[in-house]
Each structure stands twice: as C-alpha cells, then as structure tokens.
Amino acid sequence: MKKTFFSGPRYRLAKSRLFFYAVCAFSFVSLIPLFLILGELVQKGYKQFNIDLFTRVAPSSMEAMLARISDDPLPGGILNGLTGTLLILTIAILLAIPSGIATGIYLAEKQDKPLARFVRSLSDLLQGIPSIVIGVIVYIWVVKPMSGYSALAGSVALAIMMLPMVIRSTEESLKMLPLSLKEAGLSLGGSYSRVMMRILLPSAFSGLFTGSLLAVSRVMGETAPLLVTALGASTVNWDLSHPVSAVSLLIWEFYNDPNLAGLIWSSSLLLLLLVLGINLFAKSIAQKWKIQ
Amino acid sequence: MENSINTDYILELKEVSVAYSPGKNAVDKVSAGICPHTVTAIMGPSGCGKSTLLRAINRLHELYQDITTTGEILLKGQNVFKMNPMKVRRLAGMVFQRPNPFPTMSIYGNVLAGYKLNNIRLSRSEKDAIVEQSLRSVNLWEEVKDSLNQKGTFLSGGQQQRLCIARTLALKPELLLMDEPTSALDPISTARIEELILELKEQYTTIIVTHNMSQAARISDNSMFMYLGELVEFGTTKQMFTKPVNKRTEDYLTGAFG
Ligand SMILES: Nc1ncnc2c1ncn2[C@@H]1O[C@H](COP(=O)(O)OP(=O)(O)OP(=O)(O)O)[C@@H](O)[C@H]1O
Ligand SMILES: [Mg+2]
Numbered sequence: 001m002k003k004t005f006f007s008g009p010r011y012r013l014a015k016s017r018l019f020f021y022a023v024c025a026f027s028f029v030s031l032i033p034l035f036l037i038l039g040e041l042v043q044k045g046y047k048q049f050n051i052d053l054f055t056r057v058a059p060s061s062m063e064a065m066l067a068r069i070s071d072d073p074l075p076g077g078i079l080n081g082l083t084g085t086l087l088i089l090t091i092a093i094l095l096a097i098p099s100g101i102a103t104g105i106y107l108a109e110k111q112d113k114p115l116a117r118f119v120r121s122l123s124d125l126l127q128g129i130p131s132i133v134i135g136v137i138v139y140i141w142v143v144k145p146m147s148g149y150s151a152l153a154g155s156v157a158l159a160i161m162m163l164p165m166v167i168r169s170t171e172e173s174l175k176m177l178p179l180s181l182k183e184a185g186l187s188l189g190g191s192y193s194r195v196m197m198r199i200l201l202p203s204a205f206s207g208l209f210t211g212s213l214l215a216v217s218r219v220m221g222e223t224a225p226l227l228v229t230a231l232g233a234s235t236v237n238w239d240l241s242h243p244v245s246a247v248s249l250l251i252w253e254f255y256n257d258p259n260l261a262g263l264i265w266s267s268s269l270l271l272l273l274l275v276l277g278i279n280l281f282a283k284s285i286a287q288k289w290k291i292q
Numbered sequence: 293m294e295n296s297i298n299t300d301y302i303l304e305l306k307e308v309s310v311a312y313s314p315g316k317n318a319v320d321k322v323s324a325g326i327c328p329h330t331v332t333a334i335m336g337p338s339g340c341g342k343s344t345l346l347r348a349i350n351r352l353h354e355l356y357q358d359i360t361t362t363g364e365i366l367l368k369g370q371n372v373f374k375m376n377p378m379k380v381r382r383l384a385g386m387v388f389q390r391p392n393p394f395p396t397m398s399i400y401g402n403v404l405a406g407y408k409l410n411n412i413r414l415s416r417s418e419k420d421a422i423v424e425q426s427l428r429s430v431n432l433w434e435e436v437k438d439s440l441n442q443k444g445t446f447l448s449g450g451q452q453q454r455l456c457i458a459r460t461l462a463l464k465p466e467l468l469l470m471d472e473p474t475s476a477l478d479p480i481s482t483a484r485i486e487e488l489i490l491e492l493k494e495q496y497t498t499i500i501v502t503h504n505m506s507q508a509a510r511i512s513d514n515s516m517f518m519y520l521g522e523l524v525e526f527g528t529t530k531q532m533f534t535k536p537v538n539k540r541t542e543d544y545l546t547g548a549f550g
C-alpha cells in the first residue's frame with residue numbers, strides 16, 4: 001500500500017489530538033450552566049452574603065417589609081435553616097449509614113443468592129422513587145403516629161433517599177477488593193465478623209466514605225420531602241420531635257414571600273457552595289486513597 | 293521405599309475427598325502422613341487439586357458454598373473437621389501465591405494482624421518482640437526496621453511475600469501451608485524464600501505447592517504427585533526424581549505432559 005498522509009502516523013496523531021480537543025470543548029460547554037448559575041447567584045447574593053446570614057434567624061415578613069420601606073438591607077439570616085439542615089442530616093446519616101453498610105455487605109457477600117438479587121433490585125427501585133412520594137409516605141409512617149411534624153420525620157425521609165446510594169457504594173467498594181484479602185484474614189484465624197470489620201471494611205473505606213458523602217450532598221438540597229415532614233420553623237430548634245427548618249425550606253419560604261425574596265440568592269449561593277464543597281471533598285478523598 | 297510407618301505424624305490425611313459440586317471430586321481419596329520438620333512438595337498438572345487439598349487442610353475451602361468434604365484430616369492427632377475452624381487456621385498458617393499484605397496496615401500492623409484478628413491483647417513490649425522476631429525469622433528485619441510504620445504495600449513483591457510469611461509465623465503455627473508462594477516473584481526473591489523455607493525447617497513443618505520441579509528438588513524432603521484429584525505417588529523427593537514408581541509421575545517429571 002502506498003504511504004499517504006492519511007495512513008501515516010502523523011494523520012493518526014492529528015486525529016487523536018483533534019478528538020482530545022473536541023472532548024475538552026464539549027466538557028467546557030457542559031460546565032457553562034454551572035458557571036452561569038454560580039455567576040448569577042454571586043452577583044445577586046453577595047450583598048446579603050455576610051455574617052448575619054450565619055448568625056441570625058430568618059426575619060419575619062413584617063421585619064423584612066419595614067426594612068424594605070426604609071431601604072435598609074434585609075435583616076436576619078438563615079441560622080434556623082442551617083441548624084435544621086445540620087440536625088436533619090446528622091440523624092439521617094446515623095439512620096442510613098449503618099443499615100446501608102450492613103445491606104451492602106450482605107449484597108457483596110451473597111452476590112447471586114435470590115434474596116440478594118431481590119434486595120438489590122428493591123434498592124435500585126427505591127432510588128427511582130420521587131422524593132415527594134417518599135415525603136408523603138414518611139408523613140403517614142412518622143408524622144401521623146407522632147401527631148406532628150418533626151425533625152425526626154425529615155431525617156427518616158432523607159435517610160430513605162440516601163439508603164440506595166450507601167448500599168451501592170458499600171457493595172461496589174467491597175466487591176473491588178481482591179478475594180485474597182478475605183482469604184488472608186480468615187487464614188490467620190480471624191472470625192468472619194472480625195475479618196470484615198478489621199480488614200475488609202477499612203480497605204473499602206475510601207469508596208464507602210466517598211459514596212456516603214455524595215449521598216449526603218445529594219439529599220442536602222431536598223425540599224419537597226421536608227415540606228411534608230419537617231415543615232419548617234422560625235426559630236433554632238434542636239428537639240427532634242418538633243418541626244425544624246432547613247436551608248432548602250427557607251429558600252422555598254423566601255420564594256413565596258415577596259418581602260423576603262432578597263434572601264433567596266444568598267441562601268441559594270450558600271447551599272450550592274456547601275453541596276459543591278462536599279462533592280469536591282469526596283472526590284479529593286477518593287483520588288488520594290486511590291493513589292495508595 | 294515408602295515413608296516408613298510413623299506414629300508421630302504431625303498431619304495425617306485419611307481418604308480425603310473434596311467436591312465442589314456433587315459427584316465430581318476435585319480431590320479424590322487422598323491418604324498421606326507428614327512428619328514434623330519436613331518440607332513436602334505437592335506437584336501435579338494444573339487443575340489436579342493441589343490448591344484444593346491444601347485449603348482443605350486449614351478448612352479455607354469452606355469459603356466456597358456447596359463444597360463437600362469426606363475423610364479425615366488429623367492435625368496433631370485431632371480431626372480438623374471437628375475443631376473450631378479458627379483454631380485450625382491458627383495452627384495451620386497459609387501463604388498465598390500473590391503477596392497479600394493488608395493495605396490499610398503498616399508493616400508493624402501486618403505482622404500483628406493475626407493477633408488483632410484473634411482479639412489477643414498484647415503489651416507494647418510483647419508486640420515489639422513479636423514483630424522483631426517474626427521479621428528476623430524471614431530475614432526482613434534489617435531491610436524494614438526503620439520503616440515499620442510504612443504501609444506494607446510499599447515493599448517490593450519479594451519483601452511483601454516475606455512480610456506475609458512473617459505475619460503467618462507471628463502466630464507460631466504448627467504447620468505452614470504454601471500455595472505456589474514464589475510463582476509471582478523474580479528469581480532473586482524466589483531464592484531468598486527458598487532459603488527461608490529451609491531455615492524454617494528447624495521449627496516448622498511446611499507443605500508447599502509448586503509447579504517448579506527444580507524448586508521441589510531443591511527444598512523438599514518428600515514429594516506428592518497428584519493427577520486428576522488422586523495422589524498418584526508420595527515418597528521422598530530423591531526417590532521420586534530418580535526412580536519414580538508410577539509411569540504418570542515419570543512422564544510429568546520428564547516433561548512428557550503438564
Ligand atoms: N471455586 C471453585 N468452584 C468449582 N470448581 C473449582 C473451584 N476451584 C477449583 N475448582 C476445580 O477443582 C479442580 C482442582 O482445582 P485446584 O485449584 O485445586 O487445582 P490446582 O492443582 O491447584 O491447579 P493450579 O496448578 O492451576 O493452581 C479443578 O478441576 C478446578 O476446575
Ligand atoms: Mg492452585
């Protein structure tokens with residue numbers, strides 16, 4: 001065959017370079033929405049993004065109206081939302097992580113058992129259930145029997161949403177481990193549970209931790225299920241059996257009240273930064289552990 | 293010229309059969325006695341059941357579901373199938389084909405992993421003593437004594453394998469089971485591990501699966517030749533390499549198949 005430019009190595013090199021540039025260009029394009037959103041939020045929210053945002057509870061409609069009339073910046077912040085989000089998420093993590101890890105261990109160990117397959121498909125289905133439906137179910141399961149909205153109900157709803165992600169990441173990261181680790185542990189006389197707790201789970205830790213963090217960041221901004229479970233509150237509340245606010249709930253309230261609309265941007269910006277921060281942190285951990 | 297009858301066997305196999313699925317014996321009625329302070333090589337073509345037999349001895353084969361085992365394996369006179377499997381595995385330590393140090397543990401932690409897994413508490417000085425002694429017995433101490441807190445996975449393949457042997461020796465087992473421990477290593481590391489096996493003979497009894505016939509000739513006192521799950525020949529290595537009794541053994545050793 002005659003050697004032409006199109007069959008030579010230079011052509012192939014150019015082609016692969018072109019492909020590389022195209023990939024870069026497209027990934028840049030897909031980043032544009034993120035930057036537009038960030039830009040918009042920063043531009044509109046930076047004025048309210050101050051210490052008050054973190055230290056004061058959301059203002060009442062009346063306070064906000066008075067401030068608006070006298071052309072002052074809106075008083076108050078989203079302290080009640082931040083503490084509520086923290087409370088709901090903490091309890092959700094405590095509920096979802098142990099049971100999710102246990103289920104993940106089961107699925108990784110009994111991969112082909114019919115029950116395991118069944119549980120795995122249930123978990124996948126759970127992931128597909130719309131969050132508002134989960135909220136309504138938790139309303140029936142928790143809010144009704146406790147005869148009142150509560151932080152606990154919100155935590156249950158978010159825990160259910162986190163479960164499939166925790167299960168999956170546990171199962172996947174355990175399955176990635178070579179069988180030889182388990183064999184080595186058992187051949188040293190370890191019981192199954194000790195080999196799991198001291199060898200396998202620690203070895204799978206980075207995957208597990210990353211997966212759980214991503215699950216947290218995923219449910220952090222959920223609003224619909226909290227509306228029908230945690231309801232919202234105008235004060236800081238640490239009592240699990242009482243209604244509690246959340247950052248996402250406050251954003252919804254600000255949206256519904258023209259007097260408070262000025263706070264939407266700063267609180268959205270904060271929520272976005274929190275979610276992005278957790279995501280980046282999770283990714284950097286996965287990266288760091290992978291190298292080892 | 294079989295091994296003379298010896299009542300002091302440390303390990304005795306009596307008609308041991310193992311089947312992964314019913315009716316298909318991966319190990320078929322194997323009987324043999326192993327004397328203390330000897331090195332026994334198990335040879336045979338791929339898939340003849342060497343690993344399965346070795347794993348039956350410390351009951352690691354029970355990891356697979358649906359596996360059935362018949363016959364008896366006596367470790368110091370006790371039937372391992374009637375003992376607590378965790379105890380059996382502590383008495384019969386195993387070294388694998390690929391070095392497998394625990395990735396989350398330091399060199400120090402790896403050596404002590406067996407104690408941790410058995411929930412045996414040790415004082416700091418006991419720990420230090422065990423780590424030093426175990427690493428010395430595998431000739432690794434001088435190489436790693438200044439980096440005991442580093443991850444075991446940073447060592448070279450040969451060093452990792454010696455670390456794994458140290459981890460097994462730390463528990464003072466009666467028996468060392470090695471499944472092709474050098475097949476993933478370079479010649480120099482292999483030579484060091486062979487030396488080590490010979491040194492360890494004073495204290496331990498070793499059974500080693502190997503595909504490398506010259507390795508078997510170099511380090512073993514006795515040899516087993518397996519074929520399709522059966523123990524075809526068992527005798528002193530010298531005899532097996534000079535005057536094999538069975539035609540199949542001879543064919544295998546002369547490279548006619550395998
Ligand atoms: N997990 C398993 N499930 C079903 N059958 C198995 C399993 N492991 C091994 N076998 C079968 O058992 C027989 C013996 O396997 P074994 O691994 O003991 O052979 P081996 O002599 O160690 O071979 P090699 O030299 O290749 O390591 C083979 O026929 C193999 O197909
Ligand atoms: Mg094998």
